[in-house]
Amino acid sequence: MTNAEILIVGAGHNGLVTAAYLAQAGKKVLVLEQRATAGGQLAGATLASGATVPGLHPAGQLRPVIVKELDLARHGLTMSAADAAYVSALPDGGSLRLVSSANDVATIEAIRRLSPRDAGCWPEFVGFMNRAAAFLDAAYSTTMPRLPKIELRWDGLPLASLALKLRRMGGKDMFRVMRSLSMSAVEFTEEWFESEPINAAIAGVAIHGVTLGSMSAGTGFTLIHNWLNRGGLAHRTTTGGPQGLTDALVKAVLTNGGEIRTGAGVAQILVEHQRVLGVRLESGEELKASTVVSSADPRRTLLGLVGAPELPPEFVWQTQSIRMRGSVAKLFVQTDGRHRLPEGTVAIAPTLKYLERAYDSTKYGEMSQDPYLEVTTSGADVMVHVQFATYALRNADWGSMRPELEKRAIDTLALHFPAFKGSVQSVQSITPVDLEQTWGLTEGDLNHGQLILDQIFFMRPLPGWSNHRTPIDGLYLCGSGLHGGGGISGTPGRNAARALLRG
Numbered sequence: 487m488t489n490a491e492i493l494i495v496g497a498g499h500n501g502l503v504t505a506a507y508l509a510q511a512g513k514k515v516l517v518l519e520q521r522a523t524a525g526g527q528l529a530g531a532t533l534a535s536g537a538t539v540p541g542l543h544p545a546g547q548l549r550p551v552i553v554k555e556l557d558l559a560r561h562g563l564t565m566s567a568a569d570a571a572y573v574s575a576l577p578d579g580g581s582l583r584l585v586s587s588a589n590d591v592a593t594i595e596a597i598r599r600l601s602p603r604d605a606g607c608w609p610e611f612v613g614f615m616n617r618a619a620a621f622l623d624a625a626y627s628t629t630m631p632r633l634p635k636i637e638l639r640w641d642g643l644p645l646a647s648l649a650l651k652l653r654r655m656g657g658k659d660m661f662r663v664m665r666s667l668s669m670s671a672v673e674f675t676e677e678w679f680e681s682e683p684i685n686a687a688i689a690g691v692a693i694h695g696v697t698l699g700s701m702s703a704g705t706g707f708t709l710i711h712n713w714l715n716r717g718g719l720a721h722r723t724t725t726g727g728p729q730g731l732t733d734a735l736v737k738a739v740l741t742n743g744g745e746i747r748t749g750a751g752v753a754q755i756l757v758e759h760q761r762v763l764g765v766r767l768e769s770g771e772e773l774k775a776s777t778v779v780s781s782a783d784p785r786r787t788l789l790g791l792v793g794a795p796e797l798p799p800e801f802v803w804q805t806q807s808i809r810m811r812g813s814v815a816k817l818f819v820q821t822d823g824r825h826r827l828p829e830g831t832v833a834i835a836p837t838l839k840y841l842e843r844a845y846d847s848t849k850y851g852e853m854s855q856d857p858y859l860e861v862t863t864s865g866a867d868v869m870v871h872v873q874f875a876t877y878a879l880r881n882a883d884w885g886s887m888r889p890e891l892e893k894r895a896i897d898t899l900a901l902h903f904p905a906f907k908g909s910v911q912s913v914q915s916i917t918p919v920d921l922e923q924t925w926g927l928t929e930g931d932l933n934h935g936q937l938i939l940d941q942i943f944f945m946r947p948l949p950g951w952s953n954h955r956t957p958i959d960g961l962y963l964c965g966s967g968l969h970g971g972g973g974i975s976g977t978p979g980r981n982a983a984r985a986l987l988r989g
């Protein structure tokens with residue numbers, strides 16, 4: 487039994503953000519999470535193999551406006567103000583340490599050793615990236631209209647205000663931002679810098695989390711997207727890490743009178759005559775409510791939980807066409823502490839071609855022979871993000887490829903940091919199939935839908951449906967597959983709550 491007016495499917499950070507806003511506005515909300523803990527991808531898990539792993543993230547931060555509006559500081563969340571270091575391994579065995587600040591003397595000196603010209607460009611580059619990210623942030627918090635329909639009051643004015651923001655950037659920045667979105671990371675970085683290691687270091691961030699190579703169109707956009715979510719090239723931390731972020735959001739939901747039930751997987755979203763009636767849990771229990779908001783990915787929600795027979799045929803076809811192509815794997819390595827890896831975010835992205843070749847493997851349904859890696863450490867613990875580990879292996883399966891994934895990642899990292907290999911004591915790995923089975927991500931896609939040019943802004947999750955609504959009255963979407971996602975930001979969750987509250 488529940489007296490909730492609004493049921494929210496999934497307690498990932500976006501589901502929790504939506505719940506906290508709605509509860510703050512006086513709505514009775516109940517969040518239903520299939521797993522034993524809240525947090526979604528921010529939370530650790532026990533895998534099908536029985537192995538336990540911590541949360542998938544070294545760090546993550548919500549948009550400051552959300553921290554303020556939900557008063558998350560009162561619930562224990564503080565952001566790190568420090569500029570973190572981003573360390574890229576160089577082909578000659580050295581490394582390049584970058585701090586994403588325009589005037590960091592050590593960074594400019596490190597770049598100068600590679601190219602005096604590039605050292606001169608760095609402050610302008612950082613300034614541009616911050617302005618471009620601020621514009622993207624403004625675009626993400628503008629609810630997109632259901633084009634071609636524009637409701638002047640709700641859609642027209644925010645869009646006009648966004649256009650004005652772009653115009654106010656000035657002619658040079660305005661055109662640069664617009665061009666950058668469709669450029670490849672190679673084209674984008676080469677317009678700024680002549681030194682290959684600098685370009686490759688930056689391009690590593692552009693392809694992080696997406697199934698795209700450094701030469702793919704649209705990786706100019708993903709670079710700005712990731713820069714926005716991270717606040718630069720490196721990950722920045724919050725107090726208590728990702729778990730601290732989840733804890734603060736859970737407290738915000740509960741103190742505003744909302745409820746959260748874990749171990750409550752939704753098996754079916756109940757619909758009659760294209761109107762939502764509530765949900766049926768995997769336990770068979772039915773909960774009635776006039777509004778359901780899902781933070782599960784759009785394909786899972788619409789085709790899995792609602793079901794094709796309840797939806798218009800063309801909408802079903804469009805939903806089936808959402809591209810979800812996970813290719814991220816992760817290693818959690820326990821070492822004896824003598825790994826000698828630098829602090830900060832460490833990237834194995836030595837050249838632009840290296841990154842493109844790593845991506846090429848996905849075209850053939852293979853795992854990269856020499857993968858792009860991003861590594862973070864916490865004392866003796868080493869977390870290794872691996873790309874590309876394509877979800878859809880052609881002549882193998884992830885059950886048998888796990889040892890090979892671990893071997894390739896460890897060998898690749900050891901090539902650049904030789905002390906690492908001897909320090910390894912135990913390894914746990916997560917494949918794209920684990921992401922699907924344990925975290926509920928269709929095809930292991932951590933962004934709930936690829937961040938590609940035809941799946942962003944008013945086309946996310948589907949053209950004409952970016953306003954968080956669906957063809958089912960009372961059913962809304964609020965997860966990373968919506969405008970403003972993916973990644974950790976809370977923006978889709980906030981946008982969904984605003985769309986729902988304005989009616």
Ligand SMILES: Cc1cc2nc3c(=O)[nH]c(=O)nc-3n(C[C@H](O)[C@H](O)[C@H](O)COP(=O)(O)OP(=O)(O)OC[C@H]3O[C@@H](n4cnc5c(N)ncnc54)[C@H](O)[C@@H]3O)c2cc1C
Nearest residue numbers: 496498499500520526527751752782926932966972973974
């Ligand atoms: C290895 C890795 C690296 C990443 N790196 C970065 C990065 O550097 N920067 C960045 O910003 N982002 C990164 N991401 C992406 C980021 O973690 C996600 O985009 C974000 O956490 C998604 O949040 P969400 O709340 O939208 O969805 P999720 O966290 O996926 O939450 C959805 C929730 O819904 C629940 N659910 C699904 N189906 C049901 C059901 N039927 N019933 C009940 N509950 C259900 C799930 O269990 C889950 O808890 C990374 C992700 C991974 C895996």
